[in-house]
Amino acid sequence: MELHQLTIHELQELLSRKETSALEITQAIFSRIHAVDKQVRAFITLTEEEALAKAREIDNQGEYGRIAGIPLGLKDIFCTRGVKTTCASRILENFVPTYDSTAAGKLFADKGILAGKLNMDEFAMGSSTEQSAFFSTCNPWDFTRVPGGSSGGSAAAVAADEVPFALGTDTGGSIRQPASFCGVVGLKPTYGRVSRWGVIAYASSLDQVGTFAKDVRDCALVMNIISGKDPLDSTSVDLPVPDYSASLDGNVKGMKIAYPREYFQPGIDSQVQEAIKKALIKYEEMGAIVDEVSLPHSEYALPAYYLVATAEASANLARYDGVRYGLRDFEAANVIDMFSRSRAEGFGEEVKRRIMLGSYALSSGYYDAYYLKALKVRRLIADDFSKVFAKFDLIVSPTAPTVAFKIGEQIGDPLTLYMNDILTVPINMAGLPAMSIPCGFHEGMPVGMQLVGPAFGESTLFKAAFAFEQNTDFHTFRPALEVK
Amino acid sequence: MSKDYEVVIGLEVHAELKTKSKIFCACSTAFGAEPNTQVCPVCSGFPGMLPVLNEKAVDCAIKTGLALNSEIAEFCKFDRKNYFYPDLPKAYQISQYDLPICKGGYLDIDVEGERTRVGITRAHLEEDAGKLVHQGDITTTPFSLVDLNRSGVPLLEIVSEPDMRSAQQARAYMEKLRSILLFADVSDCKMEEGSLRCDANVSVRPWGEQKLGTRTEIKNLNSFRALERAIEYEAKRQMEALEDGEVIVQETRTWDEGKGVTRSMRSKEEAHDYRYFPEPDLPPLRIDRDWVDTVRKSMPEMPVQAGQRLMDQYGLSQYDADLITQSPQNLKFFDETLALYADAKAVSNWMMGDLTRLLNQNGMEIQDAKVKPALLAEMLRLMADGTISGKMAKTVFEEMFVSGLDPQTIIKEKGLVQISDANSLLPLIDEIINNNPKVLQDYKNGKEKAFGFFIGQIMKATKGQANPEMVNNLLKERLNRE
Numbered sequence: 001m002e003l004h005q006l007t008i009h010e011l012q013e014l015l016s017r018k019e020t021s022a023l024e025i026t027q028a029i030f031s032r033i034h035a036v037d038k039q040v041r042a043f044i045t046l047t048e049e050e051a052l053a054k055a056r057e058i059d060n061q062g063e064y065g066r067i068a069g070i071p072l073g074l075k076d077i078f079c080t081r082g083v084k085t086t087c088a089s090r091i092l093e094n095f096v097p098t099y100d101s102t103a104a105g106k107l108f109a110d111k112g113i114l115a116g117k118l119n120m121d122e123f124a125m126g127s128s129t130e131q132s133a134f135f136s137t138c139n140p141w142d143f144t145r146v147p148g149g150s151s152g153g154s155a156a157a158v159a160a161d162e163v164p165f166a167l168g169t170d171t172g173g174s175i176r177q178p179a180s181f182c183g184v185v186g187l188k189p190t191y192g193r194v195s196r197w198g199v200i201a202y203a204s205s206l207d208q209v210g211t212f213a214k215d216v217r218d219c220a221l222v223m224n225i226i227s228g229k230d231p232l233d234s235t236s237v238d239l240p241v242p243d244y245s246a247s248l249d250g251n252v253k254g255m256k257i258a259y260p261r262e263y264f265q266p267g268i269d270s271q272v273q274e275a276i277k278k279a280l281i282k283y284e285e286m287g288a289i290v291d292e293v294s295l296p297h298s299e300y301a302l303p304a305y306y307l308v309a310t311a312e313a314s315a316n317l318a319r320y321d322g323v324r325y326g327l328r329d330f331e332a333a334n335v336i337d338m339f340s341r342s343r344a345e346g347f348g349e350e351v352k353r354r355i356m357l358g359s360y361a362l363s364s365g366y367y368d369a370y371y372l373k374a375l376k377v378r379r380l381i382a383d384d385f386s387k388v389f390a391k392f393d394l395i396v397s398p399t400a401p402t403v404a405f406k407i408g409e410q411i412g413d414p415l416t417l418y419m420n421d422i423l424t425v426p427i428n429m430a431g432l433p434a435m436s437i438p439c440g441f442h443e444g445m446p447v448g449m450q451l452v453g454p455a456f457g458e459s460t461l462f463k464a465a466f467a468f469e470q471n472t473d474f475h476t477f478r479p480a481l482e483v484k
Numbered sequence: 485m486s487k488d489y490e491v492v493i494g495l496e497v498h499a500e501l502k503t504k505s506k507i508f509c510a511c512s513t514a515f516g517a518e519p520n521t522q523v524c525p526v527c528s529g530f531p532g533m534l535p536v537l538n539e540k541a542v543d544c545a546i547k548t549g550l551a552l553n554s555e556i557a558e559f560c561k562f563d564r565k566n567y568f569y570p571d572l573p574k575a576y577q578i579s580q581y582d583l584p585i586c587k588g589g590y591l592d593i594d595v596e597g598e599r600t601r602v603g604i605t606r607a608h609l610e611e612d613a614g615k616l617v618h619q620g621d622i623t624t625t626p627f628s629l630v631d632l633n634r635s636g637v638p639l640l641e642i643v644s645e646p647d648m649r650s651a652q653q654a655r656a657y658m659e660k661l662r663s664i665l666l667f668a669d670v671s672d673c674k675m676e677e678g679s680l681r682c683d684a685n686v687s688v689r690p691w692g693e694q695k696l697g698t699r700t701e702i703k704n705l706n707s708f709r710a711l712e713r714a715i716e717y718e719a720k721r722q723m724e725a726l727e728d729g730e731v732i733v734q735e736t737r738t739w740d741e742g743k744g745v746t747r748s749m750r751s752k753e754e755a756h757d758y759r760y761f762p763e764p765d766l767p768p769l770r771i772d773r774d775w776v777d778t779v780r781k782s783m784p785e786m787p788v789q790a791g792q793r794l795m796d797q798y799g800l801s802q803y804d805a806d807l808i809t810q811s812p813q814n815l816k817f818f819d820e821t822l823a824l825y826a827d828a829k830a831v832s833n834w835m836m837g838d839l840t841r842l843l844n845q846n847g848m849e850i851q852d853a854k855v856k857p858a859l860l861a862e863m864l865r866l867m868a869d870g871t872i873s874g875k876m877a878k879t880v881f882e883e884m885f886v887s888g889l890d891p892q893t894i895i896k897e898k899g900l901v902q903i904s905d906a907n908s909l910l911p912l913i914d915e916i917i918n919n920n921p922k923v924l925q926d927y928k929n930g931k932e933k934a935f936g937f938f939i940g941q942i943m944k945a946t947k948g949q950a951n952p953e954m955v956n957n958l959l960k961e962r963l964n965r966e
Contacts, residue, residue, distance in 0.1 A: 079532045092531065099525060101532060198532040205764035233534050234766050312764055315564050318575030319529045323630060335628070339568050362566075362759035371761060 003028035004161045005478070008070050008218040011164060015064040022055035022069025022113065029071040029115055033162045036481050041137050042147075042157035044076050045084050046116040054113045066225060068111035073157045073166035076117040077124055078104045078209075079198040083114070087200045088132040089122045091320045091327045091346025101198025102233065103167060103209045103226045110225050115163050118153030122348045123317060124174055124202040126150050127420040130411050131350045138407070139181060140479040141445055145404040148178030148420075151212070155182040158212045160481060165213045165222055171202050172305055173400070173424025175210045176436035180399035180448020183438045183477065185213045185465070187223065190456045191431035192237035195230030201316040203309035204235075206428045215475050216437065216466045220244035223458065239456055247459040248466040253287035255464060256392040262298040263397035263423055272398045275440030275447040279468065280396060286467055293392065295384040300377045301426035306418065307361045307374035308429070314358030320346060353414065382430040389454040394464050397423055399436040399448035427452055435461045438474035446474075489688045489726070491719040492696055493654045494646035497661060498639050499671040500612065500679040501544040507611050507638035508535030508578065515677055519617070519631035527636035529573025534765050537562075541638035544670040545585045545609050546771065546779040548640055551664045551786050552604050554589030556776050562609075562763040567756050570630050571614040579641075581760040584608035585769070591664065592788070593656040594802050602657050603645030612637040634678075640670070646685065646696065651715035655708050658682060659810065663787040666811045675707050684715055687732070688722045697722070698732040702746055704739045714739040718746050790815050798828030807836050813851040824861035827868075834860060838878065842885045854888030855881070863891040870904040870951050871895070904951040906958060909942070913955075913962050916941045927963060935959070 003011070003025050014020040030048050037043055051071060058069045079085050079097035086092045100108060108114070121131035129137045129152025137152045139145040140160035147156040151168030155178030158166050168175045170188035179186025187210045194209040201207060209226065213219040224245060229238040259280060264273050280290050322328030322342030329345060332338035347355070361370040388395060400420055410417045427434045432452055439449035449468075453460045469475050506513055509526035526533040549556045563581035589604035614635035618625040642661065648654045662680060665671040673680040682705045687697035702718055705711045722732050736755070737746040785793075791805035800808070808818045814835070821831045839860075843850060863884065867877045872895060883894045895901055903909060916938060917924055927934035942955050 085531070087531070095531065097525075097531070099530075196532075197534050200531040201765075203764075232536060234536055235534075235764075311761060314759075315566055315574075315576050315761070318566060318568065319531070319573060321568060321570075321575060323570050324528055324573060325530070335570055336568070359759065362761050364757045364759070367759075367761070 004032035006164065007214045008067060008164050008221055011070055012064065012066070015069055022058040022064075023052065025069060026051050026055040026071050026113055026115075029163060033115065036140075036160050037162060039138060039143055039481075040140055040156050040160045040162065041135055042118055042153040042160065042162055043073070043116045044086060044088065044119050044134060044153070047083055047114050048116075051113045051115055058111050058113070066110055066221060067107065069113065070165075071113045071115040071163055072107060073115055073118045073154060073163040074104055075120050075151050075154045075166070075168045077120060077169055077200045078117075078167060079200065080104055080114065080117065083117065085117065085200070086134075087123050088120045088134060089346065089348070089351070090133045091343070092200075093133075093327065095326055097198070099198055102195035102230045103199065105198070106226050107167075107222075118151070118157055118166060120153055121150035122351050123200070123313070124150040124169055124171055124207075125313070125350050125354050127173070127177055127417055128405075128407075128410065129153060129178075130407065131348060133348050136407055139404045139445075140481055141183065142404070144406055145445065146181065146407050148181035148400070148404060150174040150178075152178045154212050155179050155184055155186065158182070158184045158214060159479060161478065165211060165218055167209060167211055167226070169199060169202075170208055170210050170424075170428065171206045171309060172428050173421040175212065176424050176434060176448065176450060177400045177420055179212055179436040180446065180450075181404035183446025183448075183474070183479070185216055185219045185435065185437050185475065187211055187219050187435045187458070187461070188427070188433065189223065189227065189458055190237075190433040191428075192235055193433070193456065193458065194226050195228075195233040195236045197230055197232040201312075203312040204316060205312060206305075206309055208428070216462060216469050217245070217248055219435075219465075220248060220462045237456070242459050244459060244462050247463045249463065250467045250470045252283060252464055252467045255283075255288040255394060255460075257283055257288050257290045257394045257396055257464070258293040258388050258392040259290065259396050260293050260295040260298065260388070262295050267401055267419070267422070268398055269402045269442070271442040272400070272402060272447050275442065276396065276398050276449055279439045279449050282468065282471060283396070283464075286471060288464075291392075293388050293395075295381075295388065295426065297377065297380045297384050298426055301381050301429055302418065302422050304374040304377035304381070305421070305425040305429055306357065307370050308378060310354040310358030311361045311371050312358065314355045314362065317347070317351065317355055322346075350414070378429045381426050385426075385430045385432060385452075385454075393453075393457075393460055395452040397450045397452070399423060399450040403442050403445035403447060423450060431455060433458045433461055435465055437465050437468060438477070439468070439472070440474060441477075446477075488690060489719075489723045490691050490693075491649055491651075491715070492646045492687045492689065492699075493648040493651075493715060494685040495644045495648070495654060495657060496683045496685070497642045497644075497658070498681040499548075499642065499665050499673065501541050501638040501640055502669065502671050503538055503540040503544065503638055505538060505540075506636035507538045507541045507609070508636055511636065513637045515679070517633055519629070519633060522633040523635070527573065528632050529575075535578060535763075537766060537769065538638060541609060542585070542769065542771070543779055544638070544668075545607065545640050546776055547668045547670050547783060548642070548665065549586035549589065549607060550776075550780055550783060551668045552586070552589040552591055552607065552642070554586035554604055554607060556771055557583060557585055557587060558772070559583065559768060559770055560585045561768040562766045563760045564763050565610075566759045569613070570628065571616050571632075571635070573614065573632060573635055577611060577613065578763055578766070579610035580608035585771070591657070591660055593653060593660050594806060595650070595652050595656050597802075600647070600649075600653060602647040602653075605643040605645050607640055607642040610639050610641060611635070612639050646687075651712045651719070654684060654715050655712045658708060658711055660787070663810050667784060667787050667790070667809075669784065669812075678706075681705075682711055684711060684718075686715055686718045686722070688719055688726065698734050700732070700734065700746075701736045702739055703736060703749065704741075706741070710739055710741055713744060714746055717744065721746065784812070787815075794818075794828070798822075800828055800832055804832045804836065807840075808832060811850070813849065817850050817857055820857035821860050824858060825864045827864065830864055831860070834864070834881070838881050839885075842882070853885065855884045856888075859884050859888070859890055866891055866895070870902060870954075872900055872902050873948075873952060875948070876900045876902065901949065902951045903946055903949050904954055906954065909950060909955060909958055910962075912942060912945055913938075913958055916945070917962065917966075924966065928966065935963070938963075
């Protein structure tokens with residue numbers, strides 16, 4: 001195995017035995033990036049010089065901690081001090097923050113090394129990374145396919161061995177769906193588990209920071225670092241952070257696993273369903289108790305999500321007005337014209353579509369029928385999950401209805417594209433933790449299994465995911481990139 | 485104002501709360517700093533920034549609510565009020581829409597001896613916006629600059645019921661509210677610095693009519709005087725319009741101080757749809773009763789209680805008590821003077837008379853005056869023991885106001901000592917009577933003027949330093965013996 005192929009914990013071991021250095025690892029990572037990213041196109045910005053300097057500094061100090069000396073990627077939605085943060089939008093194309101987001105700052109404090117900023121759908125609005133204002137990212141398993149989205153760059157970079165791990169954000173499935181499409185591990189923690197401070201907001205009540213990794217152990221390790229209350233984020237929750245690595249015992253004996261019948265419907269590819277059913281059998285073999293349940297309000301989750309999310313987005317994105325930072329139109333005749341023209345030039349089609357949807361849903365006379373109704377549906381969805389978790393430890397389903405689709409296949413049809421989120425959105429609406437792990441292949445493309453836990457039940461997810469990983473080899477497959 | 489119409493007024497008052505830092509970030513709230521020196525990524529709306537509620541702002545709101553007899557909500561929340569303007573960095577203002585922190589309440593005002601209870605609808609917390617600096621006039625300026633120092637300063641918006649019926653009542657409400665905010669120590673209430681602002685909703689209706697007339701909202705009321713004048717103007721305008729058969733349009737109007745008129749700003753149709761919705765970045769605010777009790781225990785004496793004390797203890801009138809309790813500094817001055825000189829009526833008269841006049845003339849606050857309670861008390865004592873006359877006291881007071889010197893020194897320097905010694909006055913009286921036999925004859929013939937002539941002569945001879953009361957008595961006695 002080469003350095004760039006290794007996991008965090010494997011690199012850590014080499015570092016602690018002094019068999020490699022942060023510099024060697026960082027150099028290996030950048031030579032991999034230079035070799036493959038022309039095709040994968042995961043990165044918007046590379047921070048090679050700074051990364052190499054940091055690596056040398058860490059080697060000089062000679063102490064390696066949890067992720068010290070390990071390169072990482074950040075979705076370009078995380079503000080990074082002195083490093084351009086674009087959110088894959090023209091409107092922030094030249095925006096350089098003066099601050100590090102809390103999650104990124106924690107990784108840096110632990111001596112993680114930033115390799116670069118990763119592509120995404122503009123303002124995290126999309127499910128294919130084709131909505132990036134700059135370029136599309138390709139799925140490393142098949143360059144003609146999308147990596148999923150919105151954190152497509154993060155998923156693709158990890159899958160292509162360009163970084164050992166990367167952070168993403170998940171508002172309606174933006175970590176889990178690309179993890180599924182790219183065959184890596186992706187976790188969206190409980191709402192409030194990880195600080196959102198310094199993460200550019202899409203839909204504040206749904207956005208949550210999470211991580212992509214090559215295996216479950218790495219995922220737990222990163223979560224140990226980034227989790228916890230942040231005094232700067234009033235919605236982060238002040239609950240103790242357990243040692244997630246401690247839950248990796250491989251034992252699911254007696255664990256009660258539910259699979260909701262609403263998540264195994266005709267709209268979901270039968271081969272994808274098949275892969276999940278096989279995984280459930282595997283869990284039974286390992287001693288878990290598996291049973292079917294119902295989440296009766298599931299069908300309303302997607303429309304309710306697109307009201308709540310777009311409503312919040314319409315306000316969150318209003319600050320991009322050209323006054324203080326970001327793109328400004330200088331031809332405008334007056335200030336209102338400047339707002340309009342700056343925003344017309346700066347935002348892409350999908351972003352404009354969602355701002356308009358959200359503004360409409362909040363408008364006087366429509367608020368009760370749309371936004372308020374959606375909030376009520378949200379409560380019902382959360383109640384559905386609570387009822388199941390009163391009896392079960394875990395819910396299992398497919399992550400996405402299909403494997404990765406072709407680039408350009410769905411781009412002209414927003415509604416079809418929105419359907420990608422149908423299995424992931426309810427979990428954001430309920431604020432629960434969920435994970436996607438590789439569980440099979442179809443058409444040569446990875447299939448992801450979604451594990452959903454009760455609020456702050458990340459340990460249960462890690463336990464179950466790790467047990468599955470120990471008894472299967474799906475996580476060991478890597479795309480055979482034809483490096484040109 | 486009119487015999488045919490009744491004026492109906494409700495006020496929306498914005499008070500900047502006196503916290504050290506802003507409502508959602510740690511930036512200073514100090515007034516008058518260089519533009520954009522009290523800003524951070526949070527209050528300038530940078531990407532990814534989140535608000536954290538300042539607990540002190542909540543304390544201030546609870547205090548005010550208690551002083552206004554409001555119910556402090558156990559559960560309230562924040563909402564986003566969406567609109568685009570260059571001084572509003574996030575393009576939404578974090579405010580409170582349907583669940584404000586204070587609900588209901590009232591305050592009593594006294595105008596021309598009549599007490600009126602004005603209902604408080606609600607009071608809610610919100611953040612202030614920044615401000616725009618234009619090159620001259622807003623319509624011709626080549627560009628505008630944005631100063632965000634004020635962005636995120638905590639505001640409490642206090643909304644009254646439409647319970648006022650005259651501009652005088654509106655002014656009295658505003659003055660009473662100001663004194664409450666000052667006593668509660670929650671706001672500086674400087675209208676000229678914008679830390680206390682007011683919008684007035686005004687409508688008129690025929691006497692006896694129950695239904696409210698169409699209202700207009702007047703903005704840009706920067707002083708008590710502007711408030712009073714604008715309401716008077718607007719009420720008259722509406723009455724005249726109705727008399728002419730016109731219909732009042734619901735609209736927002738602005739007060740033009742220079743021209744003394746209100747002008748239309750925007751109609752109801754042009755009004756913003758603010759698209760309020762719950763602020764997802766802040767969890768709902770739960771205020772447990774212990775918190776309220778803690779604040780209640782920390783409450784200082786409020787103007788209503790202080791005023792009652794002045795009336796009960798010292799027999800002051802409601803009018804005097806209201807004036808003295810206009811601000812805590814006023815009351816402090818009164819209490820301190822009274823501790824040294826126990827004639828409440830005299831202290832109150834001098835404070836409300838000469839002191840207030842001189843403060844207003846010089847645009848000063850009572851706490852900045854050189855005249856201190858000890859000086860006023862000493863002057864009053866010298867007046868009472870006859871050392872100086874009331875007229876001299878006026879001179880002494882003006883001098884104290886300017887120099888801050890003690891009255892004894894001023895009297896000495898100006899030679900102001902009053903002659904209250906009968907032995908030195910009697911020979912003078914004799915001399916003047918003897919020199920004016922004709923006037924004496926007039927007096928004997930019953931001419932009242934003659935008495936005044938003698939007084940005048942005596943005062944003239946003593947350069948006004950003779951004790952007038954003593955001169956009066958001595959002269960009477962002397963003349964009766966003729």
